[in-house]
Amino acid sequence: MRLSRFFLPILKETPSEAEIVSHRLMLRAGMMRQEAAGIYAWLPLGFRVLKKIEQIVREEQDRAGAIELLMPTLQLADLWRESGRYDAYGPEMLRISDRHKRELLYGPTNEEMITEIFRSSVRSYKSLPLNLYHIQWKFRDEQRPRFGVMRGREFLMKDAYSFDVDEAAARLSYNKMFVAYLRTFARMGLKAIPMRAETGPIGGDLSHEFIVLAETGESGVFCDRGVLDLPVPDESVDYDGDLTPIVKQWTSAYAATEDVHDTARYEREVPAERRVETRGIEVGQIFYFGTKYSESMRAMVAGADGTERPIHGGSYGIGVSRLVGAIIEACHDDAGIVWPEAVAPYRVALLNLKQGASETDAACESLYRDLTAKGVEVLYDDTEQRPGAKFATADLIGIPWQLMVGPKGLAEGKVELKRRADGSREFLSPQDAVARFAP
RNA sequence: CGGGGUAUAGCGCAGCCUGGUAGCGCGGCAGUUUUGGGUACUGCAGGUCCGCGGUUCGAAUCCGCGUGCCCCGACCA
Numbered sequence: 017m018r019l020s021r022f023f024l025p026i027l028k029e030t031p032s033e034a035e036i037v038s039h040r041l042m043l044r045a046g047m048m049r050q051e052a053a054g055i056y057a058w059l060p061l062g063f064r065v066l067k068k069i070e071q072i073v074r075e076e077q078d079r080a081g082a083i084e085l086l087m088p089t090l091q092l093a094d095l096w097r098e099s100g101r102y103d104a105y106g107p108e109m110l111r112i113s114d115r116h117k118r119e120l121l122y123g124p125t126n127e128e129m130i131t132e133i134f135r136s137s138v139r140s141y142k143s144l145p146l147n148l149y150h151i152q153w154k155f156r157d158e159q160r161p162r163f164g165v166m167r168g169r170e171f172l173m174k175d176a177y178s179f180d181v182d183e184a185a186a187r188l189s190y191n192k193m194f195v196a197y198l199r200t201f202a203r204m205g206l207k208a209i210p211m212r213a214e215t216g217p218i219g220g221d222l223s224h225e226f227i228v229l230a231e232t233g234e235s236g237v238f239c240d241r242g243v244l245d246l247p248v249p250d251e252s253v254d255y256d257g258d259l260t261p262i263v264k265q266w267t268s269a270y271a272a273t274e275d276v277h278d279t280a281r282y283e284r285e286v287p288a289e290r291r292v293e294t295r296g297i298e299v300g301q302i303f304y305f306g307t308k309y310s311e312s313m314r315a316m317v318a319g320a321d322g323t324e325r326p327i328h329g330g331s332y333g334i335g336v337s338r339l340v341g342a343i344i345e346a347c348h349d350d351a352g353i354v355w356p357e358a359v360a361p362y363r364v365a366l367l368n369l370k371q372g373a374s375e376t377d378a379a380c381e382s383l384y385r386d387l388t389a390k391g392v393e394v395l396y397d398d399t400e401q402r403p404g405a406k407f408a409t410a411d412l413i414g415i416p417w418q419l420m421v422g423p424k425g426l427a428e429g430k431v432e433l434k435r436r437a438d439g440s441r442e443f444l445s446p447q448d449a450v451a452r453f454a455p
Numbered sequence: 456c457g458g459g460g461u462a463u464a465g466c467g468c469a470g471c472c473u474g475g476u477a478g479c480g481c482g483g484c485a486g487u488u489u490u491g492g493g494u495a496c497u498g499c500a501g502g503u504c505c506g507c508g509g510u511u512c513g514a515a516u517c518c519g520c521g522u523g524c525c526c527c528g529a530c531c532a
Binding site: 025027028029030031032033034035050052053107108124125154156158159160162166167171173175225298299300301333334335336337338367369370371372373401402403404405406407408409411420422423424425432 | 456461465466467468480481482489490491492493494523524525526528529530531532
């Protein structure tokens with residue numbers, strides 16, 4: 017993409033509405049724009065990041081055996097009356113009526129609908145286990161939206177729902193999601209720690225929150241230093257095998273958010289030198305809730321003995337749009353965003369330091385053509401701006417690699433490659449630069 | 456939902472107290488200059504001063520009522 021042809025409304029000054037760093041940087045980098053309190057338009061740069069995060073989530077859900085579908089944003093109120101949650105949910109639920117005065121709601125979650133889909137066609141234990149998920153926009157009319165996309169009213173969420181014949185089977189499904197979450201966040205360059213959690217209004221008795229450690233996080237967390245260095249399973253992990261050792265390993269050491277923190281237990285179990293007290297952002301939560309919805313909504317299957325029984329359910333959320341903010345909270349410096357490569361909007365920023373000079377123009381065009389032809393995502397700054405402005409923009413939007421082409425380097429047949437994460441630089445020939453990204 | 460702010464050009468802000476035809480910086484456009492860390496200069500464009508009502512010869516400014524947005528708290532992926 018040529019920057020001169022792109023839509024990247026960079027802001028030099030920080031809008032006064034933005035308080036936390038990810039919100040400020042997202043506005044400054046032209047990633048998004050607020051349309052109403054807690055409701056955002058995703059501009060091209062931000063949208064690319066959102067899509068990359070979504071795709072990683074999708075790949076890891078699929079790998080763990082979950083099956084993607086897509087449910088609507090609008091749901092009938094009657095469905096929610098069946099589970100009793102229409103009245104229980106309160107003003108956070110956005111209620112709408114159509115031209116026929118039918119009561120609808122903009123879904124804050126989809127337990128009722130997925131249960132209805134399930135019960136309409138699954139009759140036998142032989143169809144289980146089943147885990148269905150979708151990635152869809154949700155709306156919760158928060159009393160006080162804030163922190164940009166970290167706590168918007170409209171947000172993109174992955175929610176998966178598992179159906180099992182009994183509790184033991186449901187725990188196997190739970191473990192699959194547990195491991196899938198470890199992999200999902202690690203792939204995004206994040207250290208996300210599973211912590212025991214309250215089950216909240218959804219109910220149930222087994223739940224973990226996945227918390228990204230970031231000093232600017234919204235809640236305090238306490239954990240054993242040991243959990244920070246536990247290994248994340250690689251892509252060869254066998255989801256049909258026994259995942260218990262992995263889950264045990266990750267859940268045996270102390271790790272809790274301030275809401276459920278037990279000071280006495282913490283001090284008893286964690287030696288002083290291993291105590292980590294910092295802040296974190298919740299990016300995912302997994303629940304086992306048993307028969308809560310299947311009983312009220314009659315989601316039954318016939319067991320091997322022919323008798324009907326309610327299925328055991330679990331739900332598994334990941335805040336996809338929130339992750340964009342969470343990653344920035346965890347990955348930034350004074351100059352701007354520092355994207356992990358897996359979620360970066362572009363991999364390489366190609367900077368023409370003397371636009372209009374025939375030798376730099378020619379070298380850049382050639383590099384741009386070669387890299388693009390090999391599938392490398394390049395953002396080519398071919399604007400008329402001064403070098404300093406181009407450096408500042410590239411740093412701000414956080415592209416992992418900056419390939420700088422100027423008259424000084426070209427005189428020696430070299431271009432300069434800067435790594436955004438640590439500022440390290442090296443000089444290499446244009447051919448070697450291409451080979452670096454497309455071997 | 457309680458408490459506190461705020462609303463003037465795309466963004467950041469001044470002007471309001473003490474009413475008199477709206478300004479600064481950044482950004483945009485045209486040009487000159489410059490060319491390896493947000494360059495300098497010149498010119499130009501850009502505003503129903505959040506909305507409605509009131510006071511007044513005259514309201515961005517004073518008064519009343521709305522609305523949006525932000526912050527603190529309670530709440531939440």
